[in-house]
Amino acid sequence: xxxxxxxxxxxxxxxxxxxxxxxxxxxxxxxxxxxxxxxxxxxxxxxxxxxxxxxxxxxxxxxxxxxxxxxxxxxxxxxxxxxxxxxxxxxxxxxxxxxxxxxxxxxxxxxxxxxxxxxxxxxxxxxxxxxxxxxxxxxxxxxxxxxxxxxxxxxxxxxxxxxxxxxxxxxxxxxxxxxxxxxxxxxxxxxxxxxxxxxxxxxxxxxxxxxxxxxxxxxxxxxxxxxxxxxxxxxxxxxxxxxxxxxxxxxxxxxxxxxxxxxxxxxxxxxxxxxxxxxxxxxxxxxxxxxxxxxxxxxxxxxxxxxxxxxxxxxxxxxxxxxxxxxxxxxxxxxxxxxxxxxxxxxxxxxxxxxxxxxxxxxxxxxxxxxxxxxxxxxxxxxxxxxxxxxxxxxxxxxxxxxxxxxxxxxxxxxxxxxxxxxxxxxxxxxxxxxxxxxxxxxxxxxxxxxxxxxxxxxxxxxxxxxxxxxxxxxxxxxxxxxxxxxxxxxxxxxxxxxxxxxxxxxxxxxxxxxxxxxxxxxxxxxxxxxxxxxxxxxxxxxxxxxxxxxxxxxxxxxxxxxxxxxxxxxxxxxxxxxxxxxxxxxxxxxxxxxxxxxxxxxxxxxxxxxxxxxxxxxxxxxxxxxxxxxxxxxxxxxxxxxxxxxxxxxxxxxxxxxxxxxxxxxxxxxxxxxxxxxxxxxxxxxxxxxxxxxxxxxxxxxxxxxxxxxxxxxxxxxxxxxxxxxxxxxxxxxxxxxxxxxxxxxxxxxxxxxxxxxxxxxxxxxxxxxxxxxxxxxxxxxxxxxxxxxxxxxxxxxxxxxxxxxxxx
DNA sequence: TTTACCACTTAGAAATTGCGCA
DNA sequence: TGCGCAATTTCTAAGTGGTAAA
Numbered sequence: 123x124x125x126x127x128x129x130x131x132x133x134x135x136x137x138x139x140x141x142x143x144x145x146x147x148x149x150x151x152x153x154x155x156x157x158x159x160x161x162x163x164x165x166x167x168x169x170x171x172x173x174x175x176x177x178x179x180x181x182x183x184x185x186x187x188x189x190x191x192x193x194x195x196x197x198x199x200x201x202x203x204x205x206x207x208x209x210x211x212x213x214x215x216x217x218x219x220x221x222x223x224x225x226x227x228x229x230x231x232x233x234x235x236x237x238x239x240x241x242x243x244x245x246x247x248x249x250x251x252x253x254x255x256x257x258x259x260x261x262x263x264x265x266x267x268x269x270x271x272x273x274x275x276x277x278x279x280x281x282x283x284x285x286x287x288x289x290x291x292x293x294x295x296x297x298x299x300x301x302x303x304x305x306x307x308x309x310x311x312x313x314x315x316x317x318x319x320x321x322x323x324x325x326x327x328x329x330x331x332x333x334x335x336x337x338x339x340x341x342x343x344x345x346x347x348x349x350x351x352x353x354x355x356x357x358x359x360x361x362x363x364x365x366x367x368x369x370x371x372x373x374x375x376x377x378x379x380x381x382x383x384x385x386x387x388x389x390x391x392x393x394x395x396x397x398x399x400x401x402x403x404x405x406x407x408x409x410x411x412x413x414x415x416x417x418x419x420x421x422x423x424x425x426x427x428x429x430x431x432x433x434x435x436x437x438x439x440x441x442x443x444x445x446x447x448x449x450x451x452x453x454x455x456x457x458x459x460x461x462x463x464x465x466x467x468x469x470x471x472x473x474x475x476x477x478x479x480x481x482x483x484x485x486x487x488x489x490x491x492x493x494x495x496x497x498x499x500x501x502x503x504x505x506x507x508x509x510x511x512x513x514x515x516x517x518x519x520x521x522x523x524x525x526x527x528x529x530x531x532x533x534x535x536x537x538x539x540x541x542x543x544x545x546x547x548x549x550x551x552x553x554x555x556x557x558x559x560x561x562x563x564x565x566x567x568x569x570x571x572x573x574x575x576x577x578x579x580x581x582x583x584x585x586x587x588x589x590x591x592x593x594x595x596x597x598x599x600x601x602x603x604x605x606x607x608x609x610x611x612x613x614x615x616x617x618x619x620x621x622x623x624x625x626x627x628x629x630x631x632x633x634x635x636x637x638x639x640x641x642x643x644x645x646x647x648x649x650x651x652x653x654x655x656x657x658x659x660x661x662x663x664x665x666x667x668x669x670x671x672x673x674x675x676x677x678x679x680x681x682x683x684x685x686x687x688x689x690x691x692x693x694x695x696x697x698x699x700x701x702x703x704x705x706x707x708x709x710x711x712x713x714x715x716x717x718x719x720x721x722x723x724x725x726x727x728x729x730x731x732x733x734x735x736x737x738x739x740x741x742x743x744x745x746x747x748x749x750x751x752x753x754x755x756x757x758x759x760x761x762x763x764x765x766x767x768x769x770x771x772x773x774x775x776x777x778x779x780x781x782x783x784x785x786x787x788x789x790x791x792x793x794x795x796x797x798x799x800x801x802x803x804x805x806x807x808x809x810x811x812x813x814x815x816x817x818x819x820x821x822x823x824x825x826x827x828x829x830x831x832x833x834x835x836x837x838x839x840x841x842x843x844x845x846x847x848x849x850x851x852x853x854x855x856x857x858x859x860x861x862x863x864x865x866x867x868x869x870x871x872x873x874x875x876x877x878x879x880x881x882x883x884x885x886x887x888x889x890x891x892x893x894x895x896x897x898x899x900x901x902x903x904x905x906x907x908x909x910x911x912x913x914x915x916x917x918x919x920x921x922x923x924x925x926x927x928x929x930x931x932x
Numbered sequence: 933t934t935t936a937c938c939a940c941t942t943a944g945a946a947a948t949t950g951c952g953c954a
Numbered sequence: 955t956g957c958g959c960a961a962t963t964t965c966t967a968a969g970t971g972g973t974a975a976a
Contacts, residue, residue, distance in 0.1 A: 261937070452966070460944080460967065506939065514966095520938065521966085535940085582971055584942095585970065593968085623943055663934095666971070679941085679970060725944065734959075796954085885962095890942055911963065 184371050301444050302530045303922040309538060312504040313531060317482055319437035319446065321489030321497075322523055323430070324475070325453035335402040336397035337390050345384040346373040349401075351377050351469060352458045356401035363458060369467030373456055376469035424436045424729050437509060437525070445526035446509065451478070457516045461594040461624020471515045507531050517592070528918035537922050540893040543683035544932055549673040550684070554579065556672065561636040571668060573640045574599050574657055578681050581629070582720050584622060585662040585678035596620045598677070600662045604645045605652035613638040625724050686717045686891035691932045692901050693717075704871050708912060710897075715878060717887040725883040733874065742869045745779060746774040748845050749862040755844035758857045763852070770859075783835060786842070790832040797824050869895045893932050894920035904926040 163524045282302045297881055328350045334341035335352050344352055355364070365371045374393040381388050390396065415423070434449040451473045459466035475495035482488060491497050498512070508522040525531050546553075557579075577583050578599050586598020597606065597619050606619035615638065617629045633641075644656050662678065669676040693713035697707050728734075749919030757763060764771060801821045808815050834840035846855055888897075894912070898920075901908045912920065 248963065253968090448965075458945090458967080463967090508939075511939095517967095519967085522939070524940080532941095539941085589969095596968085598969085623945095623967075625944080662971075730959085737959095750951080792954090825975065886943060915963070 196271050208223050220697055222618040236476060246302060253637070274845055300530060302534060307534050313507050314504050314903045315320060315440050316485065317437065317439055317504070318486040318491065319482060319509050320433040321480055323434045323450045324492055325451060331404055333401045336400055338395045344388065348380050349386050351380050352505055353401055353405070354690060355399040356405055358456065361396060361404050363467065366466065368464065370460070372465060372467035433726060442836060444529045447524045447526040449523055459594060460619060461596065464592055468516050473512050478510055480510050481506065481508055528921065533922045539683060540687070543680055543687055544893065546673060546676065546680055546684040547932070553672050561640060569640055570644060570657045570660045571665055572639055574660055574665060576634065576637050582682050582685050585665065587662050594624050596622060596624055600657055600660050600665060602656040603652065604650055604654050604656050607641060607645065609638060609642050609645065609654065615641065625722060627722050682721060683891050686721060686887055687893040687896060687932045689720060690714065690717045690892045690895045693895070697904055699904065703906060703910070704868055706906055708871050708875060710900065711884065714884045714888060715882055717892060718882045718884050721887055722890060723883045723886040724881055727880055737842060738869065738873045738876065740865065743776050743871065745784065745862055745869065746777050747782060747785065748772045749859060749866070750777055751842055751844045752846060752859050752862065754853055755846065756852065760852045786835045786840065787832065790835070793828050794825055794865070797821065871896050888916070894923040895926035895930050896932050898923055899930050
């Protein structure tokens, strides 16, 4: 909304095709997999899977050998001399002229004049003051208003203290929305003026269960602190961690230490003789008990939990109630490092109040530490946003308690992030021109920097800070080693390395020929071995320092946000304007998926995936079969329709005689089971009521009917009944057929989406990289309710973007 | 200039909740 | 009404990038 960049002249980046086969768009997203999946789609509409209909003006076509070929924006090969100039108006971004109009419009709304802002949450209006002035006291109903309207806001008898005395008063206050985005909030300077909160919530003390560890087939009763650690291991049995040798070793080293300390003279010497299964059985039993609780018991437990957490859930920031994020101190457990983390399995110790620093307003009441304890430190630092912090014992990292994602502080920072990425639109042409020039630089540092910038810009690579030996061996752009790329002339690069969270980045693509030559020279440099740094004259710090000279505030990570949002906006142009809501959402999710592929956001395939796909397939065929029966019946009662509606004579794909037989037989099996269950249930009820039971003969009769049906199916004499009342008119049958058609379409969309999302996680890009205003504007344009694409959490996180004008572009 | 530290964002997995279907 | 699956939420590890200290 009130973007800082709006007053400047905005221009669309020009995607030029240089002689050095430069293709100025992120390429990484154009994987062969994606194309193949698209091709498998049999849906109509603009995103039908036809290559020519594909969204990217610059598409990668998998070559016969599976190599991804980089192509220029118009779709032709970048490496071929016959490159067509990209049509500058083809991109979804508006023209310069339109933009300047838009800017004028935005300019006028960028500086918010005092306006009456309607509070959506409670339907009241209030008048916002001019920006820069302090926020007005928030008007809040009932007791709460007493707490908030007071001036000065926080005194010895603080609002929070008052609220915490009577439980949830504080958090039940009626909320009045504070539209911080209508103010021009300064990034520098203090983050808050006053801050009240209730501190942090500690995990409960350990309660021993007394289940022994089995060592060399003998029971060993463990001392409670030892039992606790053994129970941590029992809890991870069945996961990959439990069989990871490093995890086992690290765990056992720490376990042994606890054993030596609390049970001197214990017999436990080797991990391989430890049997945690009894403890695990106990945990499973506990879990089953929890699951078996009645609805009411569950509700009571939930209410009790909420009552305890209530006071920690909210804080008062500058007199406004804000949600706290992770107010819980992390419980002790085993460190689950990702990938090949050398410390995985080590014991994460219990955090004591004495280790915790509380950050709170000077005038606020300091929350009470748990009885018998004191806080490590209390500070009043308003230049930071955290409410509490402590150091964990595994890596010595600091853990912070921050406000929730939907809070004003996080929202402001988010909006700034996207505005910054958006302002890169204005600089990207010059930046690309500059680094393309620098690719030829005789200065090695400059040449490496330009090459790295190309990779960061085109493949959305992370910066790649250096890491120490006691972390997993993962890399980003600047920390790539020679072994992470393989070069194939004239310009093909195979990337294969582990990125953040040890997620594999594996991609084969064409690059600019100069980039390829540079990479070869960096790789084959003097005495370089595979484990040497590819960019040995480059650091993230030096790269970012250079980026700052190109655009204020520009760092390597801004390219990821910029490219993600830009690609997303562009791909959304493939939304079928006249499609159904499901088809529009499919197009939306596909654009989202393109971004996720670009950013390499992966997820592991869930265990039951194949089974789920088979079930969807079965469901689809079953509905098709129903439609087939209806069509057949309709032509029997109205043979004249055959000419008018040739579709009624069309075969249902996949519904073969073999499938029909198997399906009908499976139905018999299912029906028998159902009958038996119903019979038992009914009789149980009758017995409870003291009424006469249904005789078993009745059940046997019904089962005999099913058996006869089964025999007829096997004999090939079975004639299925049409799934419609015999009295139904032709119109009624037609109506039913149309309904089934819609159902089939929906199942097909589900199936395609499920398959396409198998290994790609869409949520990360949606949450962190795609400017939410693009989605909101899309919803307005295509008349899709925002709830269909943003869940409650996302809507809360992106409240600042909800009012984006329908003409807004990234 | 390098290193350590700090504050924050980004990330996938796991846990929990909700919902549709038989 | 219960079950299975999907969606959502929670959890916390693992990044980035700025700055102060060595």
